[in-house]
Amino acid sequence: xxxxxxxxxxxxxxxxxxxxxxxxxxxxxxxxxxxxxxxxxxxxxxxxxxxxxxxxxxxxxxxxxxxxxxxxxxxxxxxxxxxxxxxxxxxxxxxxxxxxxxxxxxxxxxxxxxxxxxxxxxxxxxxxxxxxxxxxxxxxxxxxxxxxxxxxxxxxxxxxxxxxxxxxxxxxxxxxxxxxxxxxxxxxxxxxxxxxxxxxxxxxxxxxxxxxxxxxxxxxxxxxxxxxxxxxxxxxxxxxxxxxxxxxxxxxxxxxxxxxxxxxxxxxxxxxxxxxxxxxxxxxxxxxxxxxxxxxxxxxxxxxxxxxxxxxxxxxxxxxxxxxxxxxxxxxxxxxxxxxxxxxxxxxxxxxxxxxxxxxxxxxxxxxxxxxxxxxxxxxxxxxxxxxxxxxxxxxxxx
Amino acid sequence: xxxxxxxxxxxxxxxxxxxxxxxxxxxxxxxxxxxxxxxxxxxxxxxxxxxxxxxxxxxxxxxxxxxxxxxxxxxxxxxxxxxxxxxxxxxxxxxxxxxxxxxxxxxxxxxxxxxxxxxxxxxxxxxxxxxxxxxxxxxxxxxxxxxxxxxxxxxxxxxxxxxxxxxxxxxxxxxxxxxxxxxxxxxxxxxxxxxxxxxxxxxxxxxxxxxxxxxxxxxxxxxxxxxxxxxxxxxxxxxxxxxxxxxxxxxxxxxxxxxxxxxxxxxxxxxxxxxxxxxxxxxxxxxxxxxxxxxxxxxxxxxxxxxxxxxxxxxxxxxxxxxxxxxxxxxxxxxxxxxxxxxxxxxxxxxxxxxxxxxxxxxxxxxxxxxxxxxxxxxxxxxxxxxxxxxxxxxxxxx
Numbered sequence: 157x158x159x160x161x162x163x164x165x166x167x168x169x170x171x172x173x174x175x176x177x178x179x180x181x182x183x184x185x186x187x188x189x190x191x192x193x194x195x196x197x198x199x200x201x202x203x204x205x206x207x208x209x210x211x212x213x214x215x216x217x218x219x220x221x222x223x224x225x226x227x228x229x230x231x232x233x234x235x236x237x238x239x240x241x242x243x244x245x246x247x248x249x250x251x252x253x254x255x256x257x258x259x260x261x262x263x264x265x266x267x268x269x270x271x272x273x274x275x276x277x278x279x280x281x282x283x284x285x286x287x288x289x290x291x292x293x294x295x296x297x298x299x300x301x302x303x304x305x306x307x308x309x310x311x312x313x314x315x316x317x318x319x320x321x322x323x324x325x326x327x328x329x330x331x332x333x334x335x336x337x338x339x340x341x342x343x344x345x346x347x348x349x350x351x352x353x354x355x356x357x358x359x360x361x362x363x364x365x366x367x368x369x370x371x372x373x374x375x376x377x378x379x380x381x382x383x384x385x386x387x388x389x390x391x392x393x394x395x396x397x398x399x400x401x402x403x404x405x406x407x408x409x410x411x412x413x414x415x416x417x418x419x420x421x422x423x424x425x426x427x428x429x430x431x432x433x434x435x436x437x438x439x440x441x442x443x444x445x446x447x448x449x450x451x452x453x454x455x456x457x458x459x460x461x462x463x464x465x466x467x468x469x470x471x472x473x474x475x476x477x478x479x480x481x482x483x484x485x486x487x488x489x490x491x492x493x494x495x496x497x498x499x500x501x502x503x504x505x506x507x508x509x510x511x512x513x514x515x516x517x518x519x520x521x522x523x524x525x526x527x528x529x530x531x532x533x534x535x536x537x538x539x540x541x542x543x544x545x546x547x548x549x550x551x552x553x554x555x
Numbered sequence: 556x557x558x559x560x561x562x563x564x565x566x567x568x569x570x571x572x573x574x575x576x577x578x579x580x581x582x583x584x585x586x587x588x589x590x591x592x593x594x595x596x597x598x599x600x601x602x603x604x605x606x607x608x609x610x611x612x613x614x615x616x617x618x619x620x621x622x623x624x625x626x627x628x629x630x631x632x633x634x635x636x637x638x639x640x641x642x643x644x645x646x647x648x649x650x651x652x653x654x655x656x657x658x659x660x661x662x663x664x665x666x667x668x669x670x671x672x673x674x675x676x677x678x679x680x681x682x683x684x685x686x687x688x689x690x691x692x693x694x695x696x697x698x699x700x701x702x703x704x705x706x707x708x709x710x711x712x713x714x715x716x717x718x719x720x721x722x723x724x725x726x727x728x729x730x731x732x733x734x735x736x737x738x739x740x741x742x743x744x745x746x747x748x749x750x751x752x753x754x755x756x757x758x759x760x761x762x763x764x765x766x767x768x769x770x771x772x773x774x775x776x777x778x779x780x781x782x783x784x785x786x787x788x789x790x791x792x793x794x795x796x797x798x799x800x801x802x803x804x805x806x807x808x809x810x811x812x813x814x815x816x817x818x819x820x821x822x823x824x825x826x827x828x829x830x831x832x833x834x835x836x837x838x839x840x841x842x843x844x845x846x847x848x849x850x851x852x853x854x855x856x857x858x859x860x861x862x863x864x865x866x867x868x869x870x871x872x873x874x875x876x877x878x879x880x881x882x883x884x885x886x887x888x889x890x891x892x893x894x895x896x897x898x899x900x901x902x903x904x905x906x907x908x909x910x911x912x913x914x915x916x917x918x919x920x921x922x923x924x925x926x927x928x929x930x931x932x933x934x935x936x937x938x939x940x941x942x943x944x945x946x947x948x949x950x951x952x953x954x
Contacts, residue, residue, distance in 0.1 A: 195911055229881055239899070482628055482631065500638070502632055506628075510623055
């Protein structure tokens with residue numbers, strides 16, 4: 157834990173800060189974005205292209221990898237980095253989010269009014285011991301406990317790992333949220349004990365023993381008093397980092413309120429990760445409250461649907477639109493990555509009209525570059541003490 | 556035409572030869588393989604990765620591109636190379652193969668016993684004027700004539716282009732094949748006249764006027780006398796290159812017989828292209844008869860189905876097989892391309908089990924490298940006058 161996170165500079169007019177996460181696979185300059193490589197790959201993007209797009213760190217999902225190929229296979233291969241040929245920092249989540257979103261339905265499904273049928277529910281039971289779910293691959297009943305999640309993440313061997321939590325959705329009441337939060341706290345304690353008990357002696361061929369860093373997760377839903385309790389409880393344990401999880405409400409103002417509840421109750425200098433947030437405006441609000449890292453599937457998922465991120469268009473640029481059929485100008489004349497100059501809007505439009513994989517790859521690389529460049533600008537503005545000016549200017553132009 | 560093709564070396568003990576095709580976008584060392592980039596992209600592979608895999612030249616399909624995005628869009632963008640960011644030699648076919656295979660069913664569909672229902676037939680009519688077909692995108696009736704095919708290929712702007720032919724399938728009789736071949740000859744003449752009439756003055760924004768090279772196509776099915784007539788007829792025109800098209804029979808011996816019929820009747824020193832052949836053994840038989848270039852979808856298509864090419868396994872290595880689940884050895888320890896060393900068999904198996912796009916990209920790059928390396932070895936063996944030894948050794952180990 158010592159020296160894992162160094163704060164370099166705290167902005168004078170906000171809590172925004174720059175820092176450095178030191179991992180076994182290199183450093184991460186914060187604030188930073190963590191890209192989603194769910195099944196041990198950022199979909200359709202080679203590691204060389206992730207590097208070209210200035211990527212610092214990616215995230216894989218324990219839930220998916222424990223089912224396919226299985227954590228022992230990855231341990232035997234030498235760990236996630238060796239397995240994927242991404243020799244830079246990596247994070248794994250605990251498996252909780254996917255299990256619970258498969259049970260409750262994800263936040264986005266709730267918002268869109270979709271209902272998960274009983275038949276499709278794969279979460280079978282949650283109790284003190286852990287969560288029992290049905291494998292989406294073969295229907296096997298699987299029990300995931302806090303200890304198992306830690307040991308699976310040991311085998312995967314990522315640099316930053318997470319405790320198992322119950323990720324409560326938006327539609328549950330305060331009573332459920334509180335009860336769930338309290339169990340999450342007991343699970344956090346069990347996770348940490350499991351982690352510390354074998355941190356230096358865990359037998360895995362991936363060589364990560366003693367080199368991983370564990371994050372605790374702050375739950376509490378949209379409730380101010382619960383978030384305060386969660387911040388204090390999770391902060392009281394010897395985690396290397398803290399993460400903000402669970403429901404952040406169903407509108408932006410509620411999300412920013414939750415950010416504030418957490419920010420005002422995190423008193424120490426551990427790195428703070430925000431789970432599942434990728435909106436540019438939301439990132440700026442998070443950074444201004446002293447949060448250091450963010451992860452989300454959005455930048456690469458929308459790329460696969462033909463949407464390129466933009467500093468001025470909140471919904472991005474949709475290349476499925478026939479507006480781009482004859483627009484032979486480069487993707488982004490101002491971007492300092494070759495693909496932005498080498499490919500035209502008309503070509504990307506053509507690739508999406510033709511259902512060609514390459515369109516997904518090119519836009520994914522662009523969106524990754526875009527987010528990394530956005531964070532670079534954030535860091536620069538903090539270093540120069542004008543983050544608030546940068547934030548205000550950006551949000552004024554972002555419609 | 557002058558200086559378009561230079562023969563460097565003819566093997567002493569076969570007709571195998573090395574040469575150089577000089578195009579407006581660089582040279583192609585022959586014998587060479589031409590990879591399939593049907594809709595203006597080699598599926599899932601960035602041009603930078605094509606280069607890394609030593610690719611010399613790729614092929615796009617007129618039939619697909621005339622429908623989407625349309626040849627004028629590509630002309631206005633500056634031509635296929637500019638459009639695709641592949642700034643090296645390119646070939647386009649005439650559109651004939653796709654139209655006729657949609658009408659008759661392709662050779663592989665015949666072999667597999669599949670029948671095209673009347674409903675799905677998109678070929679509506681073939682007569683002296685040309686072929687009328689139904690667009691698979693919007694049902695529009697479209698007439699493709701030899702002259703139109705040339706003009707569309709002008710707009711696309713590839714370096715090597717083809718005359719429109721009727722690509723007769725395996726299941727038609729000699730009478731039909733002969734009648735069809737004679738029409739193909741009249742179409743070849745019309746194509747050439749159209750080409751020569753506007754070769755230097757064709758108005759297109761792609762700058763290819765006067766810089767394209769036209770290939771005539773030799774038909775005649777599996778019939779020795781018809782192939783002789785076709786060779787003589789097509790050779791009598793001022794084409795820059797000659798191509799062997801149409802049915803090559805339904806077994807390898809019949810294919811090699813057709814190779815022989817053509818080889819013995821091509822008397823001059825123009826480059827010879829073989830359409831749609833990609834089997835390693837078939838390529839060796841073609842090279843030994845003095846053929847210079849080959850194209851086929853196979854190397855990249857099988858890659859997208861999880862199959863890696865191999866020098867010793869005729870059916871390749873199938874990564875869908877659970878044999879590779881725990882095999883952490885590199886893809887190919889002997890290959891001098893990074894991806895063959897950086898990715899393990901277990902990782903590729905995982906990507907295909909997980910339906911991840913990256914598996915398709917990595918194996919496509921590998922198979923492209925493999926074929927390019929195979930041709931490099933062929934060229935080397937010809938230069939060293941031991942092509943026949945190379946061929947015999949290779950075929951002995953290829954099972």
